[in-house]
Amino acid sequence: MTHIAFFEPSYAAHNRRDWEIRGSYKYPSLLGDLHGRAAVTLLMRTLPPDTDPHRQRLEADHGVRFLAIDTLEDAGEHAVEMLADDYAAVIATEAPDIVSTLNGRPIGYNYALARAARANGVDYVYRIAGNDIATQMAVLEADGRPFAGTGLLANVMAQERYAAEVARTVIVMGGTERARAEGLVSDPGKIRVCRRGVDRAHFAPPADAPDRCDRILFVGRNSAEKGIDLIEDAASILAEERPAIRFVIAGDFEALEEGNRHYLGFHDYAALPDLYRDNHALLLPARSEGFPQVVMEAMSCGLPAILSHSLFAEDFGAEDGVALVERDARDIANAIARWHDDPAQFAAERTRALDHAAAHFDAAVNGILYHQALLGEAA
Known part of the structure; x- marks a missing residue:
């Protein structure tokens, strides 16, 4: 059976809300019945406790195997080479067929994973959840810190282009991101639009429509x-x-x-x-x-x-x-x-x-x- 390894953000006890979002509905929504067609491993530096209800549900209902890995939690410009080595070592040991991410992750993590996948000859699927470069620019410049025209921006742009080109498939959420991703790759045909979607029974309209927009x-x-x-x-x-x-x-x-x-x-x-x-x-x-x-x-x-x-x-x-x-x-x-x-x-x-x-x-x-x-x- 195909083995897919997802490299995910670490569990942090001080940030329970983040894990609850991922564990309670983001991961279940994306994984669905994938375990019927592939072995699924979620890799994190720190795992949620065995007794965590979201972990237990993912294991029982979605066939997830959790694996703690010895890796950095930093994809900054001075750490990304070490992160790529960490990921490569895990891939060599666990021998997955496909590596990817479920949670949207900054470009540095995806670049490191692309490097590690290529070094081990396994398929890498780049799931682009948004324009990380534009996000960094908005946040840094709102804080009075330059980003446009800097060496940091040039490095991040090169990392994103590398990850997209190395990927077997690039998954984007919508048409605007597809158009942007087409400029990153030599083969635009490998770009696929895949939104997570919603449970429309859960997210249903009210019985009575409002009369006006107030x-x-x-x-x-x-x-x-x-x-x-x-x-x-x-x-x-x-x-x-x-x-x-x-x-x-x-x-x-x-x-x-x-x-x-x-x-x-x-x-x-x-x-x-x-x-x-x-x-x-x-x-x-x-x-x-x-x-x-x-x-x-x-x-x-x-x-x-x-x-x-x-x-x-x-x-x-x-x-x-x-x-x-x-x-x-x-x-x-x-x-x-x-x-x-x-x-x-x-x-x-x-x-x-x-x-x-x-x-x-x-x-x-x-x-x-x-x-x-x-x-x-x-x-």
Whole structure:
């Protein structure tokens, strides 16, 4: 049987939330019934305890074998060579047929894994979860640290290009990332679009549709690449122009209310559907994204989405329940106001969002595509 080894972030007892996200629904969603066709090993420097319920479920229901490995937890420019050696040693000992990652990982880890796979003559599948370079640029420059034009940027770009070229298959989440990845490889035919998808029974719309668009939702990290500053600036504009509109901002935020903005803390998987159903539209004016899970979850719950044009123009058209905007607070505010002012248009966008989600975001259908890509099979 084919053996697939996934090189994953370490379990950290002080960061239980991260492991709960991965262990409770990200890994189960991606793995599905893969164990019926391949032996599956998850490799980490530190493993979750034997008694951890998420580990036990992965072992019992998804056939996962956990393996602790002696490796660095650093893929920085001064450590990546040692990381590649660590990975190569494990691959030589465990002899998998395919190596990849389930969790989205920074470029340095993927470069090291590509190096190690090539040294051992095994297939490497590069799962690109987003534009890591754009994310680093947004975060570093928001912190006043240069990235554009630096040697660090040149190194990371070279590492990404190497990993993509060495990979047998490159998996991306959406059309924008596919277009970007085509510039990294000599054979664009090896690029496959495979989203994780959602359980549409879990993420279902409310029984009663809202009459108008009054509550705008953001779900995600409090980080510069997510466009939090743009959300707050748009909220300030609409506080004056449309005082009935409220903004709900959920994620790693301190709980507080500030004007027309209500900041919430983290919502786990079980609580997410009610969060979506309590609101009317999703707002994600991000500077860097792959194809976010929150977009698929929200649209499956009936929320049309307001998204960055530059990131999502390849994935959504005019009839898909999405408004594509520039990363500009005025443009964002105008898009929200249009849906708020016209209940009939909002109702139509809501129906389009639900229809698009039904056609494209089902986890079972997307899981088949992912397994085919991972195993090197034709779609």
